[in-house]
Every structure is written in C-alpha cells, then in structure tokens.
Amino acid sequence: MLRIALLASVIVLAVGRASAQSLPDLTITALSITSDRTAAPEGEAFHLRIHVHTKQRGAQLSSLVLPDVVNLTILGDEKRTAPAGDGTDYVETLTVAGVSPGEATVSPAYIDARDPSRSDKPFRFSSNRLRFRITAATASGTQSIADAAMHAVRIALGVLIAVIALVTLGFLIVRARSLAGKRKTYVTLPQARPVAKPVDHRPEVRDATLVLASTRTRPAATQVRAALFALAGARHNETLASLLKRIPNEQRALRAALRAAERAAFVDESQLQGAIDDLLDAVRAMVFT
Amino acid sequence: MTARPSALRAAVEQTIVGQRTVVEGMLVALIANGHVLLEGPPGVAKTLAARSLAQAIGGTFKRIQFTPDLLPSDIVGTRIFDQRTGGFSTVTGPIFANIVLADEINRSPAKVQSALLEGMQERQATIGPDTLPFPEPFIVLATMNPLDDDGTYALPLAQRDRFAINLYVDYPSRDEEIAILERFGAGDVHPVRDAVTLDDIREWKHEADRVHLEPRLRAYIVDMIRATRDSDGTRGRYVERGASPRAALILAQLAKARAVFDGRSYVVPDDIRSLAVPALRHRVGFTYRVTSERVNVEELLESFITQVPAP
Numbered sequence: 357m358l359r360i361a362l363l364a365s366v367i368v369l370a371v372g373r374a375s376a377q378s379l380p381d382l383t384i385t386a387l388s389i390t391s392d393r394t395a396a397p398e399g400e401a402f403h404l405r406i407h408v409h410t411k412q413r414g415a416q417l418s419s420l421v422l423p424d425v426v427n428l429t430i431l432g433d434e435k436r437t438a439p440a441g442d443g444t445d446y447v448e449t450l451t452v453a454g455v456s457p458g459e460a461t462v463s464p465a466y467i468d469a470r471d472p473s474r475s476d477k478p479f480r481f482s483s484n485r486l487r488f489r490i491t492a493a494t495a496s497g498t499q500s501i502a503d504a505a506m507h508a509v510r511i512a513l514g515v516l517i518a519v520i521a522l523v524t525l526g527f528l529i530v531r532a533r534s535l536a537g538k539r540k541t542y543v544t545l546p547q548a549r550p551v552a553k554p555v556d557h558r559p560e561v562r563d564a565t566l567v568l569a570s571t572r573t574r575p576a577a578t579q580v581r582a583a584l585f586a587l588a589g590a591r592h593n594e595t596l597a598s599l600l601k602r603i604p605n606e607q608r609a610l611r612a613a614l615r616a617a618e619r620a621a622f623v624d625e626s627q628l629q630g631a632i633d634d635l636l637d638a639v640r641a642m643v644f645t
Numbered sequence: 646m647t648a649r650p651s652a653l654r655a656a657v658e659q660t661i662v663g664q665r666t667v668v669e670g671m672l673v674a675l676i677a678n679g680h681v682l683l684e685g686p687p688g689v690a691k692t693l694a695a696r697s698l699a700q701a702i703g704g705t706f707k708r709i710q711f712t713p714d715l716l717p718s719d720i721v722g723t724r725i726f727d728q729r730t731g732g733f734s735t736v737t738g739p740i741f742a743n744i745v746l747a748d749e750i751n752r753s754p755a756k757v758q759s760a761l762l763e764g765m766q767e768r769q770a771t772i773g774p775d776t777l778p779f780p781e782p783f784i785v786l787a788t789m790n791p792l793d794d795d796g797t798y799a800l801p802l803a804q805r806d807r808f809a810i811n812l813y814v815d816y817p818s819r820d821e822e823i824a825i826l827e828r829f830g831a832g833d834v835h836p837v838r839d840a841v842t843l844d845d846i847r848e849w850k851h852e853a854d855r856v857h858l859e860p861r862l863r864a865y866i867v868d869m870i871r872a873t874r875d876s877d878g879t880r881g882r883y884v885e886r887g888a889s890p891r892a893a894l895i896l897a898q899l900a901k902a903r904a905v906f907d908g909r910s911y912v913v914p915d916d917i918r919s920l921a922v923p924a925l926r927h928r929v930g931f932t933y934r935v936t937s938e939r940v941n942v943e944e945l946l947e948s949f950i951t952q953v954p955a956p
Contacts, residue, residue: 593951593952593953595913595955596913596914596915598915618913621956622859622862622911622912622913622914623857623910623911624910627911
C-alpha cells in the first residue's frame with residue numbers, strides 16, 4: 357500500500373535538456389519518509405527514516421534531495437545502502453529534535469532522474485510529507501518524571517509479584533515434602549496378638565534343685581542359678597546387681613536364694629560344697645515362705 | 646587384726662561428699678596395685694580425694710603440679726655435690742611416695758610424662774648409679790581436665806595404657822552440693838588419718854592374688870575385650886583400635902580387687918561388668934566421629950559390652 361501510495365505521489369516533471377543530460381538513470385519504485393513518533397517534547401531527539409528502492413543494482417543516490425524541516429533541527433544523518441532482491445535499498449536516517457512547541461513539518465524528499473523504464477524521460481520522484489506536534493519541555497519533564505515514577509512502580513510491582521510467587525512456590529514444595537515425609541512415617545502395625553501367659557519358672561527351679569541335691573556339682577548349681585534368674589524375671593544379659601535393684605526387699609527369700617546361687621556358681625572349688633548347702637537351704641526357705 | 650577396705654572407704658567419705666564410684670574405683674585400683682587416671686572439670690574434688698586417700702592409709706603423699714617447664718629430674722630426683730663429704734649424694738624426687746598425685750599431667754611435655762610413666766611401670770627409678778625402688782604400696786593418681794585442652798600435651802594411647810583405670814569425676818548432684826556447703830562451710834575439714842595401715846593394704850593385695858576367677862568369667866572378660874575390636878557396624882564407625890590383651894589382664898586384676906573390696910574370695914560377673922568401662926575407656930582408640938558427632942564414649946562402650954552374654 358505504501359509503495360502504491362508513494363508511486364502515486366510521484367510527480368513527473370519536465371526538466372530542461374541540458375540538465376536532463378546529467379541526471380542519473382534510476383527507476384524508483386519506493387520513496388517514503390516515516391517516523392516512529394507523531395509528537396515529541398521540545399528538544400527530545402527522534403528519527404526520520406527516508407527509504408528509497410531502485411530497480412538498478414548498486415545505484416548511487418547522491419542526487420537524493422533531503423527534505424526541508426520546519427521547527428526541527430537535524431542532529432545527525434546516517435546512510436545505509438543494501439542490495440535487495442530486485443534492486444537496491446537505500447535508507448537514510450535523520451536524527452532530529454523539536455525546536456519550539458507547536459507544529460513541525462517535514463517537506464517531501466525527492467530525486468530527479470531519468471527513468472529507463474519510461475523511455476529515459478526525466479522525472480522527479482517525491483516522497484510524502486510529515487507533520488509533528490512539538491510539546492513544551494516542562495510538560496515533557498513532568499511527563500517523564502511521571503513516566504519514570506510509573507516505570508519504577510511497575511518494576512517494584514513486578515519484583516513483588518515475583519517474590520510472592522517464589523515464596524508461595526517454596527512453601528508449596530516444603531509442604532509437599534513434609535506431607536510426603538509424614539506419609540513415610542505411617543507404619544502398618546502388626547495385628548494385635550493376645551498377651552502370652554506368664555511362664556511359670558517354679559518347675560524349672562524345682563527340677564534344677566533336685567538335680568543339684570543329688571549331684572552336688574557346679575554345673576547343677578549353675579542350672580539352679582539360671583532357673584532362679586528366670587523366676588526373678590531377669591532380662592537378657594542382666595547381672596545380679598541389676599536384678600536385685602528391681603526385686604523388692606520384701607522378697608527376702610528370693611533375694612537370698614539369688615545371692616546363694618551366685619556364690620555357688622562362681623566360688624572356689626574348695627568352698628563349693630558349702631556354697632551348695634547354702635543354696636539348697638535358701639531355695640527350701642524360698643519354697644516354704 | 647586386718648582392717649577391711651570398707652573402713653578405708655568410710656574414712657575417705659568423711660571428707661569427700663558423693664563421688665562413691667570414684668572413691669570405690671580408687672580403692673579398687675589401690676588393691677589391684679594399679680594407677681588411676683582421673684578426668685573431670687576443675688573443682689570437683691579430684692585432688693582432695695587423692696589427699697584424703699593418702700592420709701587415710703597413713704602413707705606418704707606427694708603432689709606434683711605438672712607445668713610446661715617441669716623437668717624429669719623434678720620428678721625422679723637428682724644427684725648433688727656434697728661439700729662436706731666431697732662426693733655426690735642422691736636426692737630423691739616426689740615420685741618416691743606411697744601416693745603420688747600428678748596434677749594436670751597433660752600440662753607437661755612428653756619427656757616429663759615419660760619419666761613419670763616409666764616409674765609407674767618399673768616401680769623404681771635410676772638416679773645416677775643408684776637404682777632405688779619406690780615404697781610399697783605405690784599408686785599414682787593423675788588428673789586431667791578434658792575441657793580445657795589449650796596448651797596441653799595429650800597422652801598417647803600407649804601411655805594411657807599404663808593406668809589401670811580411668812575414672813570420670815563428674816559434677817555432684819544438687820543434694821551433694823548442699824552437703825558440701827554444710828561440710829566445708831564451717832571451715833577446713835581435715836581428712837581422717839591412719840584409718841588403715843600400709844600393712845593392711847599389702848594384705849588386701851595378697852588376698853586379691855588368691856581370689857578365684859571361674860573359667861567362664863575369664864571367657865567373659867576376653868569376649869568383652871574382643872567386642873571392642875570387631876569392625877562391624879557401629880564399632881567400625883567409631884572405634885579405630887580395640888582394647889589390647891593387657892586390658893584383659895588388668896580387668897581380671899581389677900575384678901579380683903573388687904571382690905576383696907566387697908569381702909568375697911571369688912569374682913562374680915558384676916565385678917567385671919562394673920569395671921569394664923573404667924578399665925577400657927582410655928584403652929580403646931576412637932575415630933574422629935566420636936568427637937565430631939559428640940558421641941558419649943561411656944554409652945558407646947556399654948553398648949558393646951552388653952552385647953556379650955553374661956555367664
């Protein structure tokens with residue numbers, strides 16, 4: 357559309373023969389001026405982009421006449437020529453700034469050339485024109501401060517939202533792990549079984565004592581000791597001192613029997629028979645108590 | 646008539662409040678002819694316990710404060726020139742006493758520690774051309790503060806092995822502290838003197854030599870020592886070196902002494918069980934994990950010992 361519009365705006369001019377002799381041979385298919393702004397604060401730089409497309413490759417566009425600018429000052433000029441698929445693209449970027457508040461205008465840029473596609477007749481190819489509104493610098497400053505403030509607020513809000521999102525995400529992860537950990541602690545309890553009936557160790561004590569009375573040996577005394585320990589409820593690897601701490605003083609006979617058994621189990625051989633007598637007496641006393 | 650060890654304990658306990666395990670341990674070591682390593686924070690009556698024991702047995706007592714500038718001759722003795730006779734005479738050091746308190750033994754360098762530890766082993770000292778035996782009984786009570794180890798010279802495992810028993814003197818209970826204030830608040834308390842004689846102690850030692858140790862109990866001791874050496878599970882993680890066969894010998898000796906202390910002529914499993922941790926604590930080499938993970942050494946050793954079936 358732009359190309360068509362530009363082409364439609366081409367004005368064909370007849371020029372004198374002498375000057376026509378020095379015109380370059382160019383077929384211009386596009387010539388336009390564009391800008392990214394329609395208004396700008398006073399003194400603030402913005403860009404005008406002049407685009408020319410020719411059908412000729414490697415064309416020199418030194419004959420391009422830059423536009424006249426009103427209420428604008430040209431701060432810089434940058435040219436770039438690049439081969440295009442069907443010719444050459446030429447882009448010239450002007451950096452301009454508004455001089456004073458009000459309207460600023462940019463007149464058309466143009467090129468005088470002979471067009472080979474039109475029997476080498478001289479033509480003037482012209483671009484469009486532009487208008488701008490230049491605002492006051494103070495208003496612009498206020499605007500920029502407001503813009504900056506809004507920009508800062510927007511950044512702060514963005515950061516805040518990001519932090520909240522991260523914290524929420526972290527909380528959810530921790531919560532999920534915590535729940536997972538708790539789930540791990542669930543154990544399947546074994547099915548309850550009826551409490552075993554306490555084992556009565558008295559027959560063991562009686563049998564071991566009968567054997568001791570008949571054999572009167574240390575192994576037999578050791579058996580009586582083991583039976584008495586079981587009767588007293590000794591735990592695995594429990595020694596006499598630890599066991600006696602748990603047996604009430606009222607059970608004197610059992611305590612005495614345990615001490616006698618300890619002596620018979622570990623006493624010197626020369627005192628063994630006396631220790632066995634003491635053990636047998638202690639067990640009898642325990643039975644009759 | 647020979648006095649019983651319980652009389653000695655009663656005499657010491659007139660000065661020392663609580664610390665029954667420590668007092669019993671010292672007396673058992675005395676009967677077993679072994680030396681004692683006392684560990685504990687300052688101010689828990691380590692020195693007082695040693696002094697009370699020395700005065701109660703009526704023997705000689707010497708205290709050596711170990712410092713970085715102490716010399717071996719400060720402990721053992723030296724030879725000095727006698728102007729009257731024109732020759733050298735031997736002056737014995739403080740190690741020549743019945744009870745020697747080596748206070749803060751880890752404050753002196755290795756050569757000073759060695760002088761003491763050699764004397765402990767040999768029970769005699771050579772000063773110049775003279776080799777002099779120590780008085781009998783001879784017991785060294787060495788103290789060490791495990792908390793404040795800046796500027797100390799740690800005793801190597803081989804040297805700690807010279808001590809028969811390693812007793813930890815902990816802070817007293819609340820009631821015991823109140824009793825300490827009552828007992829010492831009125832002024833100086835003088836330890837009981839000469840509750841037993843040196844002859845009594847010699848007699849107890851002879852009794853300990855005659856105490857019967859059932860073969861099953863020997864096996865129990867050996868199994869207990871070997872339990873510190875297996876490198877499976879927890880032991881492998883926390884124990885670098887288990888106890889040596891010397892530990893088994895010492896534990897048997899201590900068990901016999903405890904039997905005498907209790908008035909028995911035979912050892913029972915309780916004698917061994919109750920002395921196992923104090924006899925092994927300083928003989929087992931632990932890994933760095935024990936320190937880094939703040940593992941309780943006593944509980945660790947107990948866990949090994951209780952795995953051995955009692956006879």
